Amino acid sequence: MKTIRIGTRNSALALWQAHHVGALLATQGLDYEIVSITTKGDQILDRSLSKIGSKGVFTEELEAMLCTGEIDIAQHSAKDLPSHLPAELELIAFTEREAAQDVVLSLDPAKTLASSEPLRIGTSSTRRRAFLSHFYPQHMAVEMRGNLQTRLEKLKNGDCDAMLLAFAGVHRMEMESYITQHLSLDQFVPAVGQGSVAIQCAISLDSSIKAIVRKACNHPVTEAALLAERHLLAHLEGGCSVPVYGHAHFSGDKLTLQAGVLSLDGVENIVHSAQGTDSALLGKEVAMELIHLGAHQLLRKIRQQLGS
Numbered sequence: 001m002k003t004i005r006i007g008t009r010n011s012a013l014a015l016w017q018a019h020h021v022g023a024l025l026a027t028q029g030l031d032y033e034i035v036s037i038t039t040k041g042d043q044i045l046d047r048s049l050s051k052i053g054s055k056g057v058f059t060e061e062l063e064a065m066l067c068t069g070e071i072d073i074a075q076h077s078a079k080d081l082p083s084h085l086p087a088e089l090e091l092i093a094f095t096e097r098e099a100a101q102d103v104v105l106s107l108d109p110a111k112t113l114a115s116s117e118p119l120r121i122g123t124s125s126t127r128r129r130a131f132l133s134h135f136y137p138q139h140m141a142v143e144m145r146g147n148l149q150t151r152l153e154k155l156k157n158g159d160c161d162a163m164l165l166a167f168a169g170v171h172r173m174e175m176e177s178y179i180t181q182h183l184s185l186d187q188f189v190p191a192v193g194q195g196s197v198a199i200q201c202a203i204s205l206d207s208s209i210k211a212i213v214r215k216a217c218n219h220p221v222t223e224a225a226l227l228a229e230r231h232l233l234a235h236l237e238g239g240c241s242v243p244v245y246g247h248a249h250f251s252g253d254k255l256t257l258q259a260g261v262l263s264l265d266g267v268e269n270i271v272h273s274a275q276g277t278d279s280a281l282l283g284k285e286v287a288m289e290l291i292h293l294g295a296h297q298l299l300r301k302i303r304q305q306l307g308s
Contacts, residue, residue: 002209003031007062007071010036011147014075016172017197021075021095021217028216035071037061059200063089066202073213074200078193078226079166083233085200092210093199093218094226098168100195100247102128102188104181105170106162107155112181113139122151122160126264126306130243131188132164133266148173168195189245189258192229196222224279225249228257231283236261236295242302248282255279257286261295264305270295 004025008018015036022032059081062074066089078094085091104112104121111119113136121132122144129141142160144151148169155163155178162180170176199217201210225248232246246259260271272289276282287295 002072003033004073004209004213005033005035005071007035007037007065007074009062010038013148013169013173014077017077018075021073021197021199024095024216025213028212030212030216035065037065063200066200069202072201072205072209076198076200077169078196078198079191081193081198081200081230083192083230083237088203089200090203091198091200093214093216094223095197095199095217096219097195097222097225098171100190101167101185102164102183102190103167103170103179104162104183105152105155105165105175105178106180107178108161109180111162113183114181115139119161120159122155122163123165125164125191126302127191127243127245127262128164128188130262130264130266133264134262134269135187135266137266148175152178166190166194185247186258189260190247192233192244192246193226194247196226198226221250224255227279228255228276228283229259231280232257232259232287233283235284235287236290236299242299242306244299246286248279251275253277255282257282259286259290261290261298261302263298264302268298270298 006018006021008014018034025032059076063086065071066074119139120142121139122142123129124143124145132139132141144154144160144163151163152175170179199213228248229246233244236244243262246257248255248257254275254277256273256275258273260269262269270290270293272286272293274282274286276285
C-alpha cells in the first residue's frame, strides 16, 4: 500500500495533529510520512495576522506543495483555512471535533475574565479581542503571537496576566492545568472550524487514495457542521483576520448555526441563528440574513480599520 505523505506546519501542535491523522490512516492499513514546513504565518511573529496578508498565511505553502505533488495530503487546523480554496484543491475530510470553546489560561487560578481587576489578556485573534471589548471592557488585550509553547513562556515572563486560546489546542498540548475558565459557546462563539482538523488534497489525487483517506479520517457529524460554517464564511467573504464567528451543532436531527460579525471595538454585534438539515443552504441562509442586517458594511469598515 502507498505511503501517504502528510504535509504540515512544524509547530508542536501541528505535528501532533499530523500524527493523529497518520494514526487514523494506520487503522486502514496505510503507512504515512510527515513532511513539515514553516509557513509565512509561523515566520512573521512581530505583526498581527491582519497585517501580514491574512488569507492563507498558515496554508498557502502547503497548498503549493499539494499542487506540485510534493505531498499527498495536507492537514490544517480547520479554523485556519480561507473560505475560498484554489480550484485545483479540495477538502476530503474533517476529523471529529474536539470541544470547540475558548478558554482562559493563567498562572494564577483566580485570574478569570470575571475579575474586576483590570487584566492584560494575551491573544492574536481579532474575534477574541472584539468579544473581550464587548463583554469584559475592563480588561486590555495585548498582542500574543507564536505557538502555544512560546505563548506560555510569554505568560510566565509576565508579558500578560492571562491568555485566551482555543481549548482544543490547549488540550492536545497537555496544558489544561493552566486553564482558569472555560468560556460559554453562546458568549464567546468560536471561529469557523475551531476544534477540527481538515484534510486537503489535489483534485487530481488518485480517487482510491482519496476514498481510503476519507474513510479513515472523516467524521460525518463534524463535516456537516463545518460545511455549514464554511458556507457561511464564504458567503460573508470573511476570513480568519476579521471578527466573523460561527458555530454549528446538532440538536436532534437538526443543525443549528449561530453566527455573527462583531466590530473591532466590540460595540456593534450583528447576530443571527437558524436551523436546517442542509449544510450549504443553512450556511447561506444565515449569511444572507447577516448581510441584510448590515454585515457587509461592518466588514468593509473593519477591513479599512485593519488596513487589509
